[in-house]
């Protein structure tokens with residue numbers, strides 16, 4: 190019996206869908222559910238790149254090649270930043286579309302667990318460049334070139350796991366781009382990465398870090414009301430004690446001021462979980478490091494502290510991040526004493542706070558330093574903020 194010409198005859202891309210969708214698509218090619226599920230598992234678990242898929246012929250996994258790597262030794266192991274190269278021609282603007290390729294960056298951060306088990310946190314990118322324009326950030330220098338598809342985000346996990354043999358335990362959306370500026374693809378990617386037949390990363394081990402893009406945060410909150418999603422981690426980059434300073438270093442604040450952002454954060458449905466909202470604060474000398482800044486910040490975070498929450502528990506955690514100077518930065522890194530001092534000031538005011546140890550500064554792989562050198566000086570898209578224009 191010949192195949193129906195209206196039926197699809199090309200293999201589906203397993204990196205762009207959950208197992209059940211893959212099995213359905215493979216069914217349309219005449220492949221039974223069992224073998225289709227086994228193929229999906231083999232791709233994710235064993236790193237298989239090719240498989241026969243009935244009338245679809247040979248499925249060849251399309252993963253962007255790794256074209257560059259930087260490594261840095263740390264006491265926990267080697268931090269590896271790798272660059273994947275995506276085909277060009279699909280950018281946000283005519284100039285971006287003329288580019289022959291786009292490079293995205295991904296960082297494997299080594300960790301040693303409580304029992305000495307070694308694993309990695311994978312910091313993935315959600316966009317090529319970024320439209321948010323944060324003044325302290327390397328990626329912002331590129332502007333937004335284009336958003337990634339779910340398959341391209343999942344492809345970073347696949348490349349790290351199967352091409353670089355990383356044991357990925359956690360995934361953080363803290364690489365290039367603002368994840369909530371590409372919220373649908375990020376939600377799809379998380380749904381795929383948590384699939385039990387695939388990468389099987391626990392929801393509780395995934396963290397989305399955002400500057401607080403209000404519409405994207407609302408959409409993510411809707412998704413987090415779904416079963417299985419409440420344990421997703423959320424990190425909000427606050428980085429300032431008040432609107433004046435925040436608007437100077439983070440243009441998004443002109444569209445969503447801090448009071449409005451706090452209301453949006455309070456709507457995140459963490460009910461029934463032990464998760465805390467993570468607040469990121471990049472400590473920048475001369476910008477946001479004064480004692481009065483610590484006092485204002487503590488006041489802002491009060492509803493998320495034990496003394497300010499209705500049940501007397503901490504619902505937020507401040508992650509103090511010593512600034513990693515980007516290229517041509519107007520600000521230096523803070524002195525160690527200044528970091529410890531600031532930490533003391535906020536803790537005295539009841540904030541549950543930790544400091545993040547800086548890893549990867551030398552290889553420009555630390556927070557706020559992801560950006561492709563070749564294109565960072567070319568601004569393809571102006572700073573685009575919710576309703577604020579560019």
Ligand code: SF4
Pocket residue numbers: 319320321322323326327328329364365366367400557
């Ligand atoms: S800090 Fe994040 S949101 Fe801000 S410009 Fe950099 S990548 Fe974009």
